[in-house]
Amino acid sequence: MVEWFLYMSQYRMPIDEFVVRSQAAEGSGFGGVAFFDHLETPGMPSSPVWEAMGIATWVAAKTSRITVGHLVLCDAFRHPAVLAKQAVTLAEASGGRFELGIGSGSMPTELATFGLRTGDAAHRIDRLDRDLTLLKEYWGGAQSPAPTKPIPIVVGGTGPRTMEVVRNHADWWNLPGPQLGRLPELLPAIGAARASVQQMVGFARRGSDPREVAETSRKRWGQLGPGLVTGTADELVEFFTGLSEQGVQRFYVWFSDSAQPDAIEEFGETVIGRFPTA
Template identity: 25%
Template sequence: MRIFTEPQMGATYDDLLAVARRTEETGFDAFFRSDHYLTMGGDGLPGPTDAWATLAGLARETSRIRLGTLMTAGTFRLPGPLAITVAQVDQMSGGRVELGIGAGWFEAEHAAYGIPFPSLGERFDRYEEQLAVVTGLWNTPAGETFDFRGQYYQLVESPALPKPVQESGIPVLVGGAGKKRTPRLAARYASEFNVPFASVADNIRLFAGVREACEEVGRDPGSMVCSSALVLCVGKDEAEIARRAAAIGREVAELREHGVAGTPAEAVDILGRYAEAGAERVYLQVLDLTDLDHLDLVASEVAPQLV
């Protein structure tokens, strides 16, 4: 199980560091964060933190957990500098970094910070080129150069440095509910395909789609890690569940229907159903970053039952 945070809703670096350290101490596999510059509700104080600046800091202040994004917006960064940044953070972490990357979707944050926001079709065209550039730079052997001539990005005799330190390369995550293009891009470029905040039935359907896309390009479907992201709200009793739901502005019934919510026993049952649907990994979205006891409860009473 992995912990997944939404810092744009209001968090400092120190808040994220506290969660990451508790994530590591309690035995979770990884700490991931969203990549957004604008809150989706509330005042968002004290303001956004940059995803890769945050992960660079955490790379030096943790020692075991994996670190990554769900999902870096392709609209935020040019693919060449992004490849450099992520490879550097991989070096800083001793090889613990993963890159989740998507096309970008939140128009308001682009307007708020002066970031161009092309049409959906152009964003996906750019996204496909970004995946080709980032992975191409990382996979170019040392001493050789990388060239790319796309519609939106052109690279000429790039030294393709620095290199990641992970021998098998930095894992790339692609995700979403697209029926054709997203699975195809995952099959070509990704180590992992993630389904965010969807039902068991939708997970089954989307996992089948990406496996089919793998077969179409001659890739072993078993080489693709399939994962789910779900909001977390677990309590030892109904009062604690209600308190945690209220703290994130959600209804208990809705969370029970759409997330990993309820008692520890209920959480184990829900996670079991997603595992049966094909999820090999789950990202637990923690929205109240001050409630470290929440992580303790899941680590002590849910995780041991999933081994």
């Protein structure tokens, strides 16, 4: 059995568009939705972008079943005491439907732009390790209220120190799609965490030309390398089955065309629906 999350980068579109897509995902076999965490849109600083915890809270209020989370929150953006309180509040308000996805921060220029002085990559991962330790202390009773049930932690990344953080703290480890070739090498290093993959998908729907879908997707996202897969429902089922057989237990599906709700529904029917359910 695998889990399916719809991943959306919350820029350009009005907030209600993300709500509609989340509701479509909820009715189509997806178990969750995930957003990114940036203060400006990567590569397009003038493009409007919605704040990560705010949009997750709004989507949780507008859905009833799916989990909400992030790939991933930037540790440097929030003091751990504040993040711990936000996480507990959202988890309780949603009936336990929040997961805390977090990373050390992948865009040093963004941090510098907004005056977040976080040091080099080694310093940032050390800080993430420290802050996750503090989060667990806050949730364990150092803050009140404590969570009524555990809040799952998702950590993304592939560096040796990051993998140590995964083993120390994470319930889930996420592998970015561009590094998919490293899956066999890294899986033994995740300890008790479960493996997920974030994958950009060019979905060739019924009646579409798969070659045109592939060409359009590659023009926009070809820089992702193996992080982009294109094909018909049958081809995507084969692709995701292969990863599942290697030990991946969750897929974060990122549609190359910011899929319309009916495309999300078709993906649920023709791809997700062909995998075993609990």
